[in-house]
């Protein structure tokens with residue numbers, strides 16, 4: 210055993226610490242030992258420097274006299290860079306209103322890890338897959354802990370267990386045990402007929418719009434469609450969104466969408482604003498109370514079976530998630546307590562329709578904005594013997610490989626979610642030498658990871674065929690994460706993907722879509738998700754279909 214002193218390259222030598230190094234230590238073990246003293250997240254990047262020269266072998270390090278500097282990925286440690294802010298408002302005007310474009314600009318200027326401060330709230334963003342993987346991994350370094358300044362803080366809700374709650378809680382563990390089976394691959398397969406009925410019920414509205422020769426704004430109709438499906442399959446509720454062309458949105462949908470808008474507004478103002486007894490924070494409180502009342506009624510009224518069933522069996526037999534949570538029983542005979550059912554269901558409903566309606570809107574956008582897509586998707590249906598009477602089963606959608614690539618490319622280029630955030634648990638040194646303090650909010654910026662030119666060839670080009678290239682098949686871990694990754698990733702992704710794989714073929718087979726507005730498509734920077742706000746299309750009922758390919 211010998212005692213050596215180490216300090217972080219870039220810090221003052223007076224910060225050097227003594228570390229006892231066993232005589233038989235190996236090179237990797239030495240890196241790990243030093244990493245553990247300085248909370249260096251990835252020991253593989255640790256290097257040693259003495260008198261400005263790298264100590265390349267283990268023997269060099271063990272024999273070096275005096276304090277040894279520790280480099281990270283060959284660099285000195287450094288503060289996370291970012292733009293200088295104005296007094297009080299910080300970088301608000303550097304980020305808003307076009308936060309997608311502005312963050313892209315900031316990544317180009319400052320590199321893959323940046324720091325901004327808006328109205329007193331400091332946030333870190335990364336467009337680097339390796340850093341994102343670390344941030345999402347629920348470890349000794351990071352967790353989902355929704356502290357003030359976290360984008361979800363104004364709507365934090367411990368009782369919801371999932372999405373709006375911290376990881377380290379009994380509620381998360383319990384809900385995370387009971388909810389996911391109802392959204393697993395086997396469970397969502399038996400939802401396919403209900404999904405198909407949902408889209409077929411919507412035909413009469415799109416047909417009438419065609420008869421009237423009217424163009425329609427995509428997002429509001431996709432919101433109706435996405436929420437109609439989630440209403441039925443999560444809450445057992447018929448929202449009646451396609452009873453007529455101008456059927457209003459159900460109050461449940463309005464209130465959840467309103468909560469998200471208010472939340473984005475509150476977070477963009479900084480955490481001090483959230484506790485104000487008027488304005489957006491007061492409206493948010495009123496919206497929550499209304500949602501709870503409606504949910505109680507839905508639980509009363511949802512169609513339900515009677516017998517208790519083991520989790521997996523309940524998942525494949527239940528008519529909807531209300532039915533499922535009331536009957537699902539774990540191996541020890543425990544059920545999700547009745548008082549713990551309401552909040553997770555509200556969250557699953559909100560998480561389910563806001564996201565799928567945005568994705569559906571971008572899928573429609575691709576049909577009218579990218580030449581040839583609609584024709585290729587239709588041809589694939591014809592070549593797989595799809596016609597208007599075909600039941601779109603998971604077995605069939607597995608064969609629709611171009612549809613799969615088209616959805617993936619849409620989720621890459623136009624991903625609706627952009628700000629899943631995690632919180633640092635300790636002061637640490639990240640790969641690249643970035644110093645990150647405890648309680649920092651870090652956002653793996655999904656849109657910017659998916660459009661990072663260091664990872665994706667010509668990322669601005671919409672190209673579904675890239676998904677069959679070796680480069681994309683062998684892409685770095687976490688470079689495509691539309692549903693986030695790690696233990697707190699989306700639990701509804703099977704549901705979402707199956708839904709769009711049922712809806713899209715049905716729509717494309719029946720209608721020919723064309724763009725009905727010339728304006729550049731905008732997104733609403735004050736909404737929690739990225740969705741096109743001004744995309745108008747016309748859907749004409751097809752009267753002719755192409756022949757099968759030779």
Ligand code: HEM
Nearest residue numbers: 371372560561564565568626629692693697699700701705
């Ligand atoms: C295109 C559709 C969807 C996208 C892009 C999406 C995306 C995401 C993302 C990025 C997260 C992580 C959020 C965070 O870390 O803060 C998440 C979590 C979640 N999603 Fe989804 N989602 C989709 C559809 C759905 C559906 C259909 C449901 C349910 C029916 C659902 C339920 C949830 C839940 C409950 C969580 C929280 C999981 C937890 O806290 O452990 N999602 N989703």
